Amino acid sequence: MAAVDNYSLTETGQLLKHALDSTPRLPKQKLADQLGVSPSRISEGLRGSWNLNEDQRERLIEKY
Numbered sequence: 001m002a003a004v005d006n007y008s009l010t011e012t013g014q015l016l017k018h019a020l021d022s023t024p025r026l027p028k029q030k031l032a033d034q035l036g037v038s039p040s041r042i043s044e045g046l047r048g049s050w051n052l053n054e055d056q057r058e059r060l061i062e063k064y
Contacts, residue, residue: 012051016042019064035059 020026028042035041035056044050052060 008051009048011057012045013048015052015057015060015064016045019060022064034063 016031019031020028028039032039032042035052037056041050045052
């Protein structure tokens with residue numbers, strides 16, 4: 001089960017980085033608003049200490 005959690009954290013970081021990199025001038029605040037989280041969660045996700053839930057993951061995949 002730990003491998004799944006680690007993959008989710010890795011996947012979260014990859015999805016967040018892709019969203020930020022693929023959209024010029026997309027601030028973390030706006031991405032956080034789109035996901036319904038605080039901006040600090042975006043930083044945590046990029047560091048691998050927080051992961052997206054299924055709904056948030058699907059929103060990022062669909063939008064970016």
